[in-house]
Amino acid sequence: MDGETTPKYWLLKAEPDSRVVKGKDVKFSVDDFETVGTSPWEGVRNFEARNLMKEMQPKEKAQKHCSITRIARIQVYDRLAGASDEGLTFCTQGIAAFAEVAKAAYPDHTAWDSEHPYFDAKSKQEDPKWFMVDLAFVSRTKHFVPLALLRYIADSSADSPPEELDYLGEAGVAAIKNMDLVTRGRLSIQRVSPDAWDAIEQLADNGGWDELDLSPKKKTTAKKAPAERTISAHPRAAKQKPKPRKKKAKGSDSEDDFDEDDEWSEEEVISKTTSSRRKRKAEDYQELPATRRRTKA
DNA sequence: GCCAACGTTGGC
DNA sequence: GCCAACGTTGGC
Numbered sequence: 325m326d327g328e329t330t331p332k333y334w335l336l337k338a339e340p341d342s343r344v345v346k347g348k349d350v351k352f353s354v355d356d357f358e359t360v361g362t363s364p365w366e367g368v369r370n371f372e373a374r375n376l377m378k379e380m381q382p383k384e385k386a387q388k389h390c391s392i393t394r395i396a397r398i399q400v401y402d403r404l405a406g407a408s409d410e411g412l413t414f415c416t417q418g419i420a421a422f423a424e425v426a427k428a429a430y431p432d433h434t435a436w437d438s439e440h441p442y443f444d445a446k447s448k449q450e451d452p453k454w455f456m457v458d459l460a461f462v463s464r465t466k467h468f469v470p471l472a473l474l475r476y477i478a479d480s481s482a483d484s485p486p487e488e489l490d491y492l493g494e495a496g497v498a499a500i501k502n503m504d505l506v507t508r509g510r511l512s513i514q515r516v517s518p519d520a521w522d523a524i525e526q527l528a529d530n531g532g533w534d535e536l537d538l539s540p541k542k543k544t545t546a547k548k549a550p551a552e553r554t555i556s557a558h559p560r561a562a563k564q565k566p567k568p569r570k571k572k573a574k575g576s577d578s579e580d581d582f583d584e585d586d587e588w589s590e591e592e593v594i595s596k597t598t599s600s601r602r603k604r605k606a607e608d609y610q611e612l613p614a615t616r617r618r619t620k621a
Numbered sequence: 622g623c624c625a626a627c628g629t630t631g632g633c
Numbered sequence: 634g635c636c637a638a639c640g641t642t643g644g645c
Contacts, residue, residue: 370640417632471632510630510639540633
């Protein structure tokens with residue numbers, strides 16, 4: 325029904341570090357990906373990421389049903405092995421490869437296998453909770469595009485790129501500043517705007533940032549807290565009675581110190597939690613008929 | 622249905 | 634290795 329004709333772009337994060345879950349190493353780096361060529365992208369256990377995967381369509385399917393042309397183009401985010409000594413960690417993460425969707429979303433069966441690292445008792449075969457797509461490796465980026473570079477660009481107050489990266493133009497800079505990768509890094513599957521895609525692709529093709537100092541040290545100034553502090557002064561916040569925090573963590577002896585910035589940071593947490601909660605709900609409902617959607621009373 | 626607490630992720 | 638951010642769970 326949506327007669328979209330442009331490809332859709334995504335960024336997916338690989339799992340480059342060894343991590344043993346239930347006795348199995350869950351690592352899946354871009355190297356591994358390149359070796360196998362095509363692979364299911366299993367183990368995504370986040371609603372928002374799952375919903376994004378459900379939007380991805382492989383090329384053939386998109387061509388057959390021309391009303392659905394959500395051809396997925398993927399940028400794969402990885403971490404370079406090795407460089408983590410020498411304090412070079414800041415440039416080890418970034419965009420390492422391109423991929424395409426080989427198979428549209430289908431139930432992630434690893435959630436059903438109690439032996440599997442990604443087992444989730446709440447996912448039933450009759451009613452799968454988690455999905456995966458198959459991805460086909462396309463190519464390495466000619467230049468590894470480090471996250472630190474994107475941050476460098478995003479943190480700059482300038483609208484135009486540094487000289488070395490002139491080719492990005494202001495549109496490229498603006499697009500990078502808006503990337504989820506920069507603004508909310510944790511999401512493991514993200515939408516990428518066409519402009520951001522172009523910018524990343526140009527960076528990957530052209531490079532040119534060798535002379536830039538991408539080290540993160542520059543965070544002398546306070547983040548951007550003041551603005552948010554104002555926003556969080558919400559009527560609701562005033563109503564909150566300052567409930568005593570009960571500490572019932574397993575190690576009840578371990579004493580954290582929450583006091584010092586309680587007054588505003590707590591409010592901020594509240595407002596964040598609320599909004600993310602609202603968002604999660606919306607996303608969860610997204611798969612239901614629109615009529616089911618209801619804003620809260 | 623709301624919110625505090627928990628656990629995990631990810632940047633540094 | 635530490636700590637902030639944040640998604641999810643579970644108690645009410």
